[in-house]
Amino acid sequence: xxxxxxxxxxxxxxxxxxxxxxxxxxxxxxxxxxxxxxxxxxxxxxxxxxxxxxxxxxxxxxxxxxxxxxxxxxxxxxxxxxxxxxxxxxxxxxxxxxxxxxxxxxxxxxxxxxxxxxxxxxxxxxxxxxxxxxxxxxxxxxxxxxxxxxxxxxxxxxxxxxxxxxxxxxxxxxxxxxxxxxxxxxxxxxxxxxxxxxxxxxxxxxxxxxxxxxxxxxxxxxxxxxxxxxxx
Amino acid sequence: xxxxxxxxxxxxxxxxxxxxxxxxxxxxxxxxxxxxxxxxxxxxxxxxxxxxxxxxxxxxxxxxxxxxxxxxxxxxxxxxxxxxxxxxxxxxxxxxxxxxxxxxxxxxxxxxxxxxxxxxxxxxxxxxxxxxxxxxxxxxxxxxxxxxxxxxxxxxxxxxxxxxxxxxxxxxxxxxxxxxxxxxxxxxxxxxxxxxxxxxxxxxxxxxxxxxxxxxxxxxxxxxxxxxxxxxxxxxxxxxxxxxxxxxxxxxxxxxxxxxxxxxxxxxxxxxxxxxxxxxxxxxxxxxxxxxxxxxxxxxxxxxxxxxxxxxxxxxxxxxxxxxxxxxxxxxxxxxxxxxxxxxxxxxxxxxxxxxxxxxxxxxxxxxxxxxxxxxxxxxxxxxxxxxxxxxxxxxxxxxxxxxxxxxxxxxxxxxxxxxxxxxxxxxxxxxxxxxxxxxxxxxxxxxxxxxxxxxxxxxxxxxxxxxxxxxxxxxxx
Numbered sequence: 001x002x003x004x005x006x007x008x009x010x011x012x013x014x015x016x017x018x019x020x021x022x023x024x025x026x027x028x029x030x031x032x033x034x035x036x037x038x039x040x041x042x043x044x045x046x047x048x049x050x051x052x053x054x055x056x057x058x059x060x061x062x063x064x065x066x067x068x069x070x071x072x073x074x075x076x077x078x079x080x081x082x083x084x085x086x087x088x089x090x091x092x093x094x095x096x097x098x099x100x101x102x103x104x105x106x107x108x109x110x111x112x113x114x115x116x117x118x119x120x121x122x123x124x125x126x127x128x129x130x131x132x133x134x135x136x137x138x139x140x141x142x143x144x145x146x147x148x149x150x151x152x153x154x155x156x157x158x159x160x161x162x163x164x165x166x167x168x169x170x171x172x173x174x175x176x177x178x179x180x181x182x183x184x185x186x187x188x189x190x191x192x193x194x195x196x197x198x199x200x201x202x203x204x205x206x207x208x209x210x211x212x213x214x215x216x217x218x219x220x221x222x223x224x225x226x227x228x229x230x231x232x
Numbered sequence: 233x234x235x236x237x238x239x240x241x242x243x244x245x246x247x248x249x250x251x252x253x254x255x256x257x258x259x260x261x262x263x264x265x266x267x268x269x270x271x272x273x274x275x276x277x278x279x280x281x282x283x284x285x286x287x288x289x290x291x292x293x294x295x296x297x298x299x300x301x302x303x304x305x306x307x308x309x310x311x312x313x314x315x316x317x318x319x320x321x322x323x324x325x326x327x328x329x330x331x332x333x334x335x336x337x338x339x340x341x342x343x344x345x346x347x348x349x350x351x352x353x354x355x356x357x358x359x360x361x362x363x364x365x366x367x368x369x370x371x372x373x374x375x376x377x378x379x380x381x382x383x384x385x386x387x388x389x390x391x392x393x394x395x396x397x398x399x400x401x402x403x404x405x406x407x408x409x410x411x412x413x414x415x416x417x418x419x420x421x422x423x424x425x426x427x428x429x430x431x432x433x434x435x436x437x438x439x440x441x442x443x444x445x446x447x448x449x450x451x452x453x454x455x456x457x458x459x460x461x462x463x464x465x466x467x468x469x470x471x472x473x474x475x476x477x478x479x480x481x482x483x484x485x486x487x488x489x490x491x492x493x494x495x496x497x498x499x500x501x502x503x504x505x506x507x508x509x510x511x512x513x514x515x516x517x518x519x520x521x522x523x524x525x526x527x528x529x530x531x532x533x534x535x536x537x538x539x540x541x542x543x544x545x546x547x548x549x550x551x552x553x554x555x556x557x558x559x560x561x562x563x564x565x566x567x568x569x570x571x572x573x574x575x576x577x578x579x580x581x582x583x584x585x586x587x588x589x590x591x592x593x594x595x596x597x598x599x600x601x602x603x604x605x606x607x608x609x610x611x612x613x614x615x616x617x618x619x620x621x622x623x624x625x626x627x628x629x630x631x632x633x634x635x636x637x638x639x640x641x642x643x644x645x646x647x648x649x650x651x652x653x654x655x656x657x658x659x660x661x662x663x664x665x666x667x668x669x670x671x672x673x674x675x676x677x678x679x680x681x682x683x684x685x686x687x688x689x690x691x692x693x694x695x696x697x698x699x700x701x702x703x704x705x706x707x708x709x710x
Contacts, residue, residue, distance in 0.1 A: 035485030195369035206455030
């Protein structure tokens with residue numbers, strides 16, 4: 001059925017197609033240039049990203065190095081869940097963190113039903129949309145983005161780009177090197193729904209809360225600037 | 233689904249009887265344009281973006297055979313099985329075959345208007361499969377045995393109180409309050425989570441297909457589509473071939489328009505690109521993935537004068553801004569797609585004969601075209617459908633005769649002006665006392681709902697001529 005359907009559909013499409021050669025199509029696409037993106041809320045990339053994460057109903061922290069990061073994660077876990085446990089993917093960057101220094105007890109693997117906190121290390125992050133990007137795979141099983149009640153995401157400031165076009169440039173380069181992942185996930189906030197009377201509720205199917213920690217070379221004023229722009 | 237577009241007027245009258253629902257529609261018609269406008273105003277280059285995406289999509293549609301073949305090739309390379317379906321029946325059969333090959337019993341389904349179009353749920357349920365909609369809005373209407381009233385918020389016609397009653401009735405979870413909306417969401421989350429974990433097959437739609445790398449793009453706020461795409465061992469993506477875009481960055485550009493126009497957000501919570509089954513090193517994800525590409529007359533639309541309709545990105549902005557949709561709601565349109573876009577798509581994808589009332593459900597106010605992020609000339613296409621309705625003799629004989637007479641008169645302006653110069657003063661004299669008519673011959677369609685204002689003594693053309701004459705005289709005097 002599907003082979004004859006395929007032939008039938010393509011025959012109809014060819015009747016209305018321009019039949020232009022690939023080189024012409026590529027040239028035409030190039031000539032269209034790139035789409036305009038949204039203006040960043042401020043010139044500093046880190047502050048702009050943090051602002052948009054806050055606007056997406058995420059919470060944020062900034063750290064200068066790995067020791068500070070584990071400390072911040074430990075504090076966040078204790079403050080919110082009175083626990084030091086979390087689940088993280090088999091990402092070498094996460095495995096190399098000094099978790100013990102902050103008393104954090106990570107389990108490396110996929111989130112199982114009932115486990116409340118998952119930790120991911122973003123592959124990239126986009127300032128324009130306040131989103132983080134993960135690839136499915138051993139380093140970050142998709143369940144870790146979706147099944148936990150709380151999702152904590154680490155972002156290295158070196159992996160922060162201004163807009164989605166730049167993100168795709170990086171993703172395409174990475175895919176040329178290491179192949180196409182099964183899934184590429186852009187996440188911009190906790191799971192939400194407004195399906196009942198238009199009222200916004202968080203934690204529809206995925207995490208109720210989404211905490212982003214921007215680490216590395218982050219200007220000292222970035223967090224304060226972001227909070228001020230986001231009106232917090 | 234059973235189509236009732238033919239009885240649009242009766243459906244609309246029925247919808248108007250429920251004052252509570254009408255009030256909720258009024259509120260949504262105020263609220264949804266507000267959030268959309270705020271998002272568009274914050275985005276400084278909306279018109280440039282709109283024109284850019286329009287050009288890219290037109291380029292994709294003009295060369296659809298090329299980009300569809302490229303998408304198919306890349307998707308197969310990624311490990312998918314790609315299927316083609318000429319119509320809804322073929323899509324339904326393909327999906328059922330896949331489910332049966334895997335002896336699947338439980339299906340977790342993400343929101344997909346395409347599968348609403350084909351009636352997939354009913355088809356699979358008739359084969360004894362347990363199909364559960366997982367988008368909260370779709371889940372609510374599935375439990376209520378209803379159809380979507382809006383392409384983005386399918387259950388917005390229902391009140392929280394109705395949903396509470398529905399959940400108390402359908403979920404065997406003992407006595408509970410469910411006083412807050414958050415309680416309702418939490419209950420649905422719990423019920424659906426169990427289904428997600430047990431489902432053998434996940435079915436999702438796609439907001440875009442990317443030709444350069446064979447990925448499908450899925451946009452949600454709830455994350456339910458992603459659970460469907462990641463937890464069951466088989467994934468089926470059901471979509472239509474006109475979703476193809478050349479590059480991933482084109483999908484991102486289109487998304488900028490889509491989210492702002494649909495919900496007023498700068499970005500949806502989950503924007504996911506899926507390429508195929510799990511890789512060798514992966515610890516999760518489906519073992520087998522299928523992509524079913526539906527035509528269902530879209531190739532005919534592409535070859536027709538209505539081809540611009542294929543640029544529609546399903547944001548729902550035209551619904552939110554349409555005074556007719558706001559008054560009567562989505563169910564009155566009697567099929568899957570309501571509002572202005574539905575009034576064009578329904579005749580094109582079903583038949584004009586069955587749905588001729590829909591292109592007439594338009595005040596030609598033009599708001600839909602103003603807000604359409606794909607820049608589709610919706611009022612023009614609706615007018616063309618009305619023209620087609622007349623030329624194919626689908627409207628009633630008195631109506632056609634009246635239209636013909638009006639057209640003939642409009643082509644003879646002198647006679648038109650002469651007749652109105654008699655009729656208008658007469659109406660003026662008759663209605664002078666009350667200033668309005670509560671009854672008029674041949675105009676009961678108007679006067680049954682509201683009074684017809686009595687015209688002023690002179691016609692527009694008489695006033696216009698007098699004014700021109702006066703200004704000429706003044707110029708001569710100077």
